Amino acid sequence: MREKLGLLVCVWFVLWGSCVGRFVVEKNSLRVTSPESLKDVYECAIGNFGVPQYGGTMVGTVVYPKANQKACKSFEDVEISFKSKPGGLPTFLLADRGDCFFTLKAWNAQNAGAAAILVADDKIEPLITMDTPEEENAHADYLQNITIPSALISKSFGDSIKNALSKGDMVNINLDWRESLPHPDERVEYEFWTNSNDECGAKCESQIEFVKNFKGAAQIFERKGYTQFTPHYITWYCPDAFILSKQCKSQCINHGRYCAPDPEQDFSRGYDGKDVVVQNLRQACFFKVANESGKPWLWWDYVTDFAIRCPMKDKKYTKECADQVILSLGVDVKKIDQCIGDPEADVDNPVLKAEQDAQIGKGSRGDVTILPTLVINNRQYRGKLDKGAVLKAICAGFQETTEPTICLSDEVETNECLENNGGCWQDKAANITACKVLLCLLPVACYAFSACLLLGFNGSLLWCSSDLIILL
Incomplete structure (x- = not known):
């Protein structure tokens, strides 16, 4: 559920007096093999949707259509197809930025038979990450069905490609994702930044479905020691001047130290943000206790079972329901309660304090500002939250020839x-x-x-x- 948490972070920090963050644009390389005038290696930004081919490459020839150049309409309407003929190279559609969501451009390109889409920026600026639409526009069915990779290229590079095509040159490109993820050794370290909130519509349902589908692979990785997995949860703090406000009291625990937005965005009904914070803390503490007992993979069982048995819509998003799930998995409830502590106490919670510290980017990784976010070998994953796509990305993080058998499935x-x-x-x-x-x-x-x-x-x-x- 790619909630626009960056905005909420800024809301909190604007109240406090500043809004500072560091979002890192994850990139892959693009090599032009012809024409001679364009031969070089260029950077492009990986889209936050679709399926980047982590660990591999894709070669194709670029097409810039005479009509529908922003790809905001179906190409069927203008009778254009990008499907490769037998013996031909795959087609990479070059589209202009603007007038519609990046995801709609990719969807239209995919339906027309393109193997990938390159979006040319419409202004001179550093590369940005093409993201999914804002919350109110994020329920389109096609969003989860985009399978082609996408990349944003600079305006100047896009203009150069258009110029070459206008002269009749064939522009061949090799998209290369092999170095998009570091792969230093035989173990992959990855993080999943998530949320226990299940009241955000299609995006929450997508995240719950991913956890359920990916659980088996994740547990094989962990049991065999191939990976080191850590779940994380985003929280904010309430500025001192607003700790006694109705908003902070309903959204925060531990006197404004740890906050989450109201799940229904309505303070007058349903669950409050502080309920989400406590359940997030319970999931983090479950992982901590399970990890200390040598069974970190149980987290996947707990989160899956909790989502099924304790949904907000059934008014079961409670400690009592959570405890039943915990007991069914053979984990000590008392240890988890001790980890959670007293949400009303005016003290730091060690687990949530560590989570807030971890949100801040370090090294090559930027701040975590959207949910869900996957971080693989300290690089933020870009692409569809899908079992196959994520599995391929994790497998690309192993040193070559050391991939476990599951990566050969x-x-x-x-x-x-x-x-x-x-x-x-x-x-x-x-x-x-x-x-x-x-x-x-x-x-x-x-x-x-x-x-x-x-x-x-x-x-x-x-x-x-x-x-x-x-x-x-």
Whole structure:
């Protein structure tokens, strides 16, 4: 549920006197292979939706349509299709920024057969992250169905591509996500910034569905020691001048130290923000106690079961219901209560204080300001909150050749020779190296071989491997 928490952070801090944050734009590289005048490596910003191909690359040719250049309408209306013909490169749609949401541009491009979308900025500025729509516009069904990767490019680079295309040049591009996530060793460390609130509509439902679907994979990773997972929860503090206000009393615990927005955005009914803070704290304490007992993976069971058994709509978002779930998982309720402490006391809570400190960005990671947020090897994940997409991103965080078996499952090894002719992954268990950097000129099969060089139609070296050959 990508709640616009950045705005709320600023609301609190404006009351206090300032609004300071550091949002890091996660990027991947883009290499132009032709024409000669544009050959170079460029930066682009990864969109906060769709499915970036973490750990891999995608090669395609750029198309800038004569009509619907902002991609705000269906391309069926202007009778344009970007589907690749047999033997052709995948199509990357170049669209102009403006007039509609980034997500709608991507959706229209995907429906027209594009393999990826590049959005050219409309002003000269540093790259930004293309995000999902604001809350009131975030319920469109298509948002969860965007599967193509997206990238924002600078205005000057976009103008250069348009100029080359206007001269009749073919613009070929290699989108490369291999270094988007660090992969230093055999263990991946990742964080999931979440919330126990279930009253935010489609976004909350999407997050609950992700936790339920990803639970099995997450628990395998943790049980085998492949990953180190930590859940986190965002809170704010109430400025001293407003601690006695109705808003702070209903949204905060521990005398304004830890606050959350009202789940229904209505102070006169339902649950209050402080109820959310306490349940968030209970989930954080559950993880702490389970982790200390050597079973951190139980957090996934608790959060899944709590969402099913204790929803706000049934008036079961309570300590009593939570305790029943905790007991069913064999965890000591008393230890969790001790961790929670007294929400009315005028003292710091060690767990929530640590959570507030962790919200602030360090090193290459920016501040956490939206929910949910995944951080993998200290980089914020950009893309769809989907089991397959997230699993692929986590698997890209392992040092090459150290990926666990789960990373070789069908859900991760997408045969992109059959999907947009973009490349393919092969089973390492069958002694075949994963071909993540592969250009497919035709729907092809990959075979093990002792050595190979793949040459493009213009004779340039496109890909090389010691144990893979592509038969065209």
